[in-house]
Amino acid sequence: MKPMRRLFKQANIASQDNPMPAIADVLVDESGVIRDVSPDIPPSTDMKVLDCSNKILLPGLFDMHVHLREPGREDKETIETGTNAAINGGISGILAMPNTDPPIDSGGMVRFVRAMARDRSGIPVLTSGCITKGRAGKSLADLADMHTQGAVMITDDGSPVADPYLFRRALEYSRHFDIIVASHCEVPELSRGGAMNEGAQSYRLGLPGIPACSEEISIERDLRLAQCADARIHIQHISTARGLAIIRRFKEEGVRVTCEVTPHHLLFSDNDIQDYNTHLKMNPPLRSPEDNKALLDGLNEGLIDVIATDHAPHTRFEKELDFASSPFGITGLDTALISLFTHLINKGLIGWDCLVRRFASEPRRILQLEPADIVTGSTADFIVFDPNGRTHVNNSFIKSKSINTPYLGLELCGSVDMMVRGTEILLDRGGCRNEPLFSSKGGME
Numbered sequence: 001m002k003p004m005r006r007l008f009k010q011a012n013i014a015s016q017d018n019p020m021p022a023i024a025d026v027l028v029d030e031s032g033v034i035r036d037v038s039p040d041i042p043p044s045t046d047m048k049v050l051d052c053s054n055k056i057l058l059p060g061l062f063d064m065h066v067h068l069r070e071p072g073r074e075d076k077e078t079i080e081t082g083t084n085a086a087i088n089g090g091i092s093g094i095l096a097m098p099n100t101d102p103p104i105d106s107g108g109m110v111r112f113v114r115a116m117a118r119d120r121s122g123i124p125v126l127t128s129g130c131i132t133k134g135r136a137g138k139s140l141a142d143l144a145d146m147h148t149q150g151a152v153m154i155t156d157d158g159s160p161v162a163d164p165y166l167f168r169r170a171l172e173y174s175r176h177f178d179i180i181v182a183s184h185c186e187v188p189e190l191s192r193g194g195a196m197n198e199g200a201q202s203y204r205l206g207l208p209g210i211p212a213c214s215e216e217i218s219i220e221r222d223l224r225l226a227q228c229a230d231a232r233i234h235i236q237h238i239s240t241a242r243g244l245a246i247i248r249r250f251k252e253e254g255v256r257v258t259c260e261v262t263p264h265h266l267l268f269s270d271n272d273i274q275d276y277n278t279h280l281k282m283n284p285p286l287r288s289p290e291d292n293k294a295l296l297d298g299l300n301e302g303l304i305d306v307i308a309t310d311h312a313p314h315t316r317f318e319k320e321l322d323f324a325s326s327p328f329g330i331t332g333l334d335t336a337l338i339s340l341f342t343h344l345i346n347k348g349l350i351g352w353d354c355l356v357r358r359f360a361s362e363p364r365r366i367l368q369l370e371p372a373d374i375v376t377g378s379t380a381d382f383i384v385f386d387p388n389g390r391t392h393v394n395n396s397f398i399k400s401k402s403i404n405t406p407y408l409g410l411e412l413c414g415s416v417d418m419m420v421r422g423t424e425i426l427l428d429r430g431g432c433r434n435e436p437l438f439s440s441k442g443g444m445e
Contacts, residue, residue, distance in 0.1 A: 003030040003423050004048045007041060008432070011052035011384070013374050014059075016361045019351035021056055028380045032422030037376055050432040056385040058356055059372035060092025060123075060419065061337060062363040065157075065236060065260060065308035067329070068094075068125075070116070072101025077313040077401045079113075083121040085311075085333035085400035087426050090383040090416040093124040094333075095367065098135070099158040105130035107145030114150050122426050126367065128153035131161050131170045131181070138163075140170060147177040152367050155182035157236060160218055162188060164225060171229035180366070181226070182234040185218035185243070186284070195324045197270040197285040205273065207324060210285050212240045219243045223250040223257055234366070235259040237310050239284040241294030248303055258366055260306040261295050263336050267343050268292075268406065276323040279406040282312070283328035296344075300354060306366065307359040309336045313402030331405045334398050335412070338391050342413040346387075380420045386431050389415025 006028045012021035025041040028034055043049045063086065069077040079096075086094055096113070098104035104113055110127050117125035129146035133139050135156045143154060154170065160183065161167040167183075174181045191214045196202050198209025219235060226233035227250065238244060238259050247259050264282060269289045273280050280286060298304040312329025319326050336359075344350045364371055372381035391397065391414065393407040417431030 005029050005046055006420075007043055007047045007049045008052045008057060008384070009049055011055055011057040013037070013057050014352040014356050015374065016353050016357035019353045021352055026057060026374060028420065030423070032380050032424075034374065034376055034378050034380055037374060048434065050434060052384060052432055054388060055417065055432065056352070056387055057374055057382050058352065058385060059360040059374060060381045060383055060421065061090055061359045062093040062369070062372070063091050063309050063311065063333065063336070064095040064306060064363040064367065066094040066096055066311045066333065067099065067313065068096045069100060069313060071113070076315055078120070079117050079125065080120040081399065081401040082311070082313075082333065083123050083125060085331070085398070086123060087419055088397075088399040088416070089334045090337045090385065090419065091123075091333055092372065092381055092383070092419060092421055093126070093364075093369070095126040095128060095153065097155065097157045098128050098130045099156075103130050103135045104128070105133050105135065105141040107142060107149040110146050110149040110151045122424070123421065126152050128155055128182070130154065131156045132166060135159055137161055137166065140166060140173070143170065143173050143177065143179070147179050151179065153180045153182050153234070155184065155236070157182065157184045160184050160186045160188065164221060167222065168225045168229055171226055171231035171233065174231050175229070180232050180234050182236050183218070183222045184236050185215050185222060187214045187217050190214035190217070194285070195281065196273060197287050199270060199288060201270040201273060205276065210283070212242060212287060215240055215284050216243045216246060219246050223247070223255055226257065227253065227255045232256045237262050237265065237284055237308070238295070238304065239265045239287050239291060241291050244294055244298045244303060251303070258305040260308040261299060261304050262308060262310045263332060263339055264330060264406070266292060266295055266299070267339060277406065278319045278321070278323055278326040279330055279404055279408065281323060281326055281328055282310070282330055296349060299358060300350060305358065305362050307336070307340070307355070308363070309333055311400075313400055314404050315402060319404045329404070331398075331400045331402055334400055335393060335405055335407050337385070337416060338412040338414045339407060341387070346413050379422055381422075382420055383416055384418035384420075384432055386415045386417050387413070389417070389431065391415050
């Protein structure tokens with residue numbers, strides 16, 4: 001069938017430059033390029049017209065912190081199921097972490113995973129590589145070979161690089177390849193045996209705590225080493241107000257640091273762990289309500305650069321263990337957008353411009369990718385979101401292979417109705433009514 005032009009009528013276009021979406025028509029041509037964005041584009045017989053009134057069009061989100069588990073733990077997630085979950089949640093590109101089994105610590109492994117992703121994914125999948133061989137923290141992995149094969153980031157995520165000498169060397173080498181070093185900030189000796197944030201709630205529940213200083217000391221050390229090496233560094237899943245204050249200080253001193261926050265560290269605190277719900281167990285752990293507020297303020301201010309899910313699927317059996325024994329991590333690809341809309345955008349705590357900038361534009365800029373702006377001349381890469389829709393988060397909705405989400409069984413506001421990438425419609429829930437152009441008598445209706 002010959003590709004048709006698609007006209008998205010009267011959509012509310014969300015962008016990073018305006019807190020209020022602007023109403024416009026968007027015309028995507030046969031080659032998947034946005035040919036016009038105007039207040040009123042006249043329809044014609046060679047167009048498929050979609051009524052997007054009262055819908056939000058926003059750039060496809062990009063998640064730069066995802067655990068796909070393949071190779072090695074395909075019982076938890078695969079490249080195919082993980083990217084299907086991303087599409088389901090309005091995410092049109094992801095960066096996979098290297099803590100697979102075996103780890104992605106060589107050029108050959110990077111090449112292998114990228115080849116699998118090309119065959120099994122409908123969206124771009126970027127790959128990171130390990131800082132140390134086997135993520136063991138003993139010696140550097142072959143950074144040059146991984147970069148040559150397409151790795152865009154190096155990280156031992158899931159674990160810190162405890163040896164400051166090794167971490168400094170990685171930062172120094174990264175300058176030659178212009179590759180990002182990302183840090184999971186934690187002092188293992190301080191976190192050892194912990195299950196949740198150390199504080200009144202952990203004492204009340206009788207659970208071993210993970211002190212905030214474990215993260216904060218590591219942030220301070222890693223940023224000082226990046227300053228010494230004059231290298232780019234990205235701090236992953238920040239969770240504390242003091243940690244954010246440290247990042248502010250180093251940014252003001254000119255260190256090339258970016259950082260990310262997860263939806264769950266914005267929306268939940270340790271007070272929410274009332275019944276030993278393992279779907280609220282993650283690392284870093286949920287912190288205090290005061291930390292939540294500081295992170296939200298930092299997001300709005302722009303001190304926090306990126307929203308990323310830290311999508312971490314686990315089997316049902318693992319998450320049904322007792323709280324202290326169950327693994328850290330929750331899924332996020334399916335639910336990130338609708339949860340942020342429900343609890344932040346809908347309540348006026350962040351604007352659409354903040355969401356687009358932090359969850360679509362900045363991740364792509366940091367990774368030196370083409371932007372996904374809804375402007376004339378760009379390749380189509382956007383989603384249609386219904387702010388009046390409702391999404392029931394149940395087994396039939398979730399496309400991830402794992403269901404370890406605190407939203408399971410809940411109804412959230414909003415619905416991702418469609419994803420458009422180039423000439424392809426990767427998701428279509430039928431929320432955009434086809435608008436008839438001509439009556440049976442040949443006249444305009």
